[in-house]
Structures are given as structure tokens and as C-alpha cells.
Amino acid sequence: MSLIRIIPLQFSGVEELDKILPMITRRFKMETTLSLQHLDLTPFFNPVRSQYDANKLILKLAPMVLEQEKVIGITDLDLYIPVLSYIFGQAYLGGSVALVSGHRLENSRYGLPHDSKLFSDRLLKCVLHELGHTFGLRHCLKPGCVMVSTTYVEELDQKSDNFCRNCQSELAIANA
Template identity: 45%
Template sequence: MSYIYIISIELEDSTRLDALERLIQGVFRMRTRRRELGIRLKEVYDPGRAQYNSSLILQQLITRPPLNAEKILGVLDVDLFIPILTFVFGEAQLKGIGAVVSTHRLHNRFYGLPEDSELTTDRLLKEAVHELGHTFGLVHCLQPKCVMNASTYVEHIDQKSSEFCPLCEKRVHADRRSPVKRILGFFSRGVNP
């Protein structure tokens, strides 16, 4: 059996992970497991930007995945970037195993507004499903309410739902049911511990 692993990376407040786990299980129809992982954040910090390179975090995250991991989602609370963008809420490998999402810019306090824990959790859930959607082969969707719609600003996250539109829903589950995918998965995983 394969799992979506939710990896807490130096996360001070892990209270949102229960809700995240429930949503991921429902949306992707897969079981989840949680782990903590010691990512070397100092190695991916860019002092000139005062941010962390999400591509390098992702690289560390997927270096030695558990044998029974179909996907790995890293969750942390630092300001992320990729070299071509000012910031990112998260990053994922298209049709790959790994994704990472940060709560840093999902908090109202980042924007000088009163903190709203429920809103932060809602944003995290949407971004996590979005990034995991990429790992299942989904690209950005033009449907404004679809969770796969691109989010350049936190307001965009607030305007969309935490669910796939009917077409993205069909695509994410069709890819997982493919006979070729199941056979390749069987041979690539070997014996699960």
C-alpha cells in the first residue's frame, strides 16, 4: 500500500496538520502518514533575499523517500522563493513525488492584518491540495473556483475552493487508475517495510 506522506519541517504550530490530513485523504482517496524530517534550512537560506529556496528544500525532501510513499508533502513556515519569482506559496514536481508548501505568507499577520487561524488553515489546505495536484500531473486550471487555478496573491487563494473542478477531478483519478501506472508503481517500489 502506498501513502501520501505529510512531512512537518521545523513547524512550530502543527495543529493544522489534522485538518490537512483529513482533506488530503478525502480529495486524493489515499491514506496518509506523518513524519518529521530534518531539512537543512540553513543551506537553502538566501541572506540577500531573506528567504528560503523552495527548489532546494524540495530536493532535500525527496532524496530518500520512504519505500511506500507515493507522494511527499513538506509543510513549513518560512518565506519561500524560486529564483525567477519574488515569492511562492509552495512548489511541486509536475508528475513527481514531492511538493512543499509554507504557511508563512498564508497568515494575515504577514500583511499587517489581525490573525485569523481559521483562514490560515483554509489557505493551507487549498495550497497543499494545489501542490499535490501538480505531483499527480495537473497543470494550472482556468476555472476560477478550481483549486488548481493559479494563485499569485493570497486573495486568489481565498477566492477559490479546496476542490478540483470536474475536469481536474477526472484527470487526477484517471491517472492513478491507469494500468501502466499501477504496474510501474509495483515494480518501482519493491518490498514495503
């Protein structure tokens, strides 16, 4: 049986992950586990941008993946890829590894009151989205679908934490 494994990488909200695990299991119909592993992230820091290189970090995660498994790293660190000023997450399309950053998901970053429910909703959406890519799903145009591409938290808040019917049937085929 396939498995989804979440690895916190310098992520302070591990208790938030406990809240979203059952939802991930439900969406992908796969067991989801939490795996605490130490990985030194300093080599991925870019001092010019004061951010962490997501492409290099994801390459480092790839060898940790076991057979029939999807691995997703979750971090508080601010991630970037060279062409974008920041990213919420990154994944290999049809691959086995993904990455999500909670750095820009917290309301207080935007001068708004702290909201832990909103934070975990956003985190869940980012995790489902990036894992969706690992199952071969591309960006979706159906409003509300979790596979809609998003750049800002406001856009994240507008979509649901579910896959549209089309994406669901693609997922079912990928998992068959």
C-alpha cells in the first residue's frame, strides 16, 4: 500500500500537522504519517535573497523517498526558486517529493491578527496542491479546485481544500 510521509524541516507548528493529517489521508485515500528527521538546511540558504533555495532542498529530499511513497517536506523557512520572488511550495510533476513553506501563510505576516485556523487551512491547501502535482495533476482552471495555481494568500483563501471532479478522477486513475 502506498503511503504519504510528511517530514517537518525546521517547522515550528508540528501540532498543526496533526490537525491536517486526517484530511490528507481522506483526500488521497492513503495512510499519512509524520516522520521526524534531521536535515541541516544551512547549505540551502541564499544570503543575497535571505531565502532558501527550494530546488536544491527538494533534490536533497528525493533520496529519502522509499518505494511506493510520497514525501513532503514542510518548513517555516522562506523558499524561492530563481524565477520567482517566493513560493508556497514546489513539487515534481508525477514525482515522489514535494515541499511546502508556511512562511507566508500566517496572517501576522500581513499585519493582520494571528489566526491559527486560517493558517492550518492554508497549509492544508498547499500540501494537497503540491501532493496533487506528485500524482501527476497539473494546474486546474476550475474555480475553487485546490489545484488552481495561487500566488497570494487571498487566492489561497478563495479556493477549497478539495479537488474538483476532473482532478478527482485523474487522481483515482493515478492511484489505480
